[in-house]
Amino acid sequence: MTRRILFLVSIIASLCVSSYIVWGFYAHREINRLAVFTMPSELAGFYKRNQIYVSTHAVxxxxxxxxxxxxxxRHYIDMERFGDGTVDALPLEFWEFHDKFTGLYCITSNDSLEVSYAEEKIKVGSKAVELKKNDYKRWYSKNIFRSYRYELDTLQTQLPYTIRNEFDPCIRFTVFDTMMQHGILPYHMLDMQRYLTSAFKKGDVKRILQLSAEMGHYIGDATVPLHTTTNYNGQETGQRGIHAFWESRIPELFAEAEFDMLVGKASYIVDKPAFFRDLIRTSHEHVDSVLLIEADLRRKLPEAEQECYEERLGRIVRVPCSAFTRAYYDRLDGMVEDRFRVAIKSVGSSWYTAWVDAGRPAMEGDLMTVIEINDTTYSRREGLKGRGH
Ligand SMILES: [Zn+2]
Incomplete structure (x- = not known):
């Protein structure tokens, strides 16, 4: 009997994995769909015609x-890992960030030495090596840095890289990368903004829409507090599952009925780096409340009232109970709704800004095309494990 129960429990547990783990799919799609209503009249028609596209491809x-x-x-940044944990510790440019947080090691025949910039020379470990800084920079940019500046689907590089030596005395170079582990979200939003602007300049309708949809995703992620911390799923504090609880369960239950989705019109973003960093900063300020309030509620509520089983698409999934979710939502005091609204307005502002920066092209001719929604599938390869958001 006990074994049968255990067996059933293990089946139920194995069914619990999907559905609500993956702001969740619902929220990302809603944010993009609603961002369309923030468009000024010149862009409103374009985005309305393709509203289903930008919403579907948000994920x-x-x-x-x-x-x-x-x-x-690209989906997060662990603020605690960088300097004093504030956005001010992050260099403005991706290049500087990369240089600061990536360790490049020169492997000699009997040693491994960290490479860093010296005044005029490149320092390898304690030795100053006669490399011209510009050569090194060019080499670095070509071999390492460029791998991060890929465009969308083309990226398959595995880290750490081992690079064949072009410089004496290194036999080869190895890169130990903190960014890969701790995220590049603020920089990626900046890149995306540039890509989107250039797509508007070229008048490439498919690309404008794809980039708009995906930009919406990254901005959405940046408005979620748990995308800015190492404790992204409560794993460091015994609160596993809190990520989806906050970004999926709450919006699913309350967004439609209770969120005020009217956020006004998009505004022009003058200082892009400051704007994207501000999204991260305000998200990160909420991390403590997100975690502490949930922990407090879990202490006060009987365990049986915390987790419930629900059927979704013929499968049984374990989710935080509705009453528990309501309690958490109420104690957060409008936080989730606020972040959702910030996301909508910011996505709209990013699209609008790209269009303005591209010289306000008239949305006519080819740009009248309605792009078909194709189901994007990606082959499953080794991805970055452990961060399900
Ligand atoms: Zn994401």
């Missing part, structure tokens, strides 16, 4: 995480 970056190994770090 492509999450789908791609399994196929492209460098996709994962």
């Amino acid at each position: 492509d970056p999450d789908k791609r995480r399994y196929a492209a190994s460098l996709e994962g770090p």
Whole structure:
């Protein structure tokens, strides 16, 4: 009897994995769909015609995480890992960030030495090696840095890289990378903004829409507090599952009926780096409340009132009970709704800004095309494990 119960429990547990783990799919799609209503009149028609496209494809970056190994770090940044944990510790440019947080090691015949910049020379370990800084920079950029500046689907590089030596005395170089582990979200949003602007300049309708949809995703992620911390799923504090609880369960239960989705019109983003960093900063400020309030509620509520089983699409899934979710939602005091609204307005502002920066092209001719929604599938390869968001 006990064994049968255990067997049943293990079946139920194995069914609990999907459905609600993966802001969740619902929230990402809603954010993009609603961002369309923030468009000024010149762009409103374009985005309305393709509203289903930008909404459907809002989740492509999450789908791609399994196929492209460098996709994962675009979705988060572990603020605690960088300097004093504030956005001010992050260099403005991706290049500087990369240089600061990536360890490059020169492997000699009998040693492994960290490479760093010296004044005029490149320092390898304690020795100053006669490399011209510009040569090194060019080499670095070509071999290492460029791998991060890929465009969308083309990225398959595995880290750490081992690079054949072009410089004496290194036999080869190895890169130990903190960014891969701790995320590049603020920089990736900046890149995406540039890509989207250039797509508007070229008038490439398919690309504008794809990039708009995906930009919506990354901005959505940046508005979620748990995308800015090492404790992204409560794993460091015994609160596993809190990620989906906050970003999926709450919106699923309350967004439609209770969120005020009218956020006004998109605004032009003057200072892009400051804007994206601000999203991260405000998200990160909420991390403590997100965790502490949940922990407090779990202490006060009987365990049986915390987790419930629900049927979804013919499968049984374990989810936080509705009453428990309501209690958490109420104690967060409008936080989830606020972040959701910030996401909608920011996505709209990013699209609008790209269009303005591209010289306000008239949305006519080819740009009248309605792009078909194709189901993007990505082959499953080794992705970055352990971060299900
Ligand atoms: Zn994501």
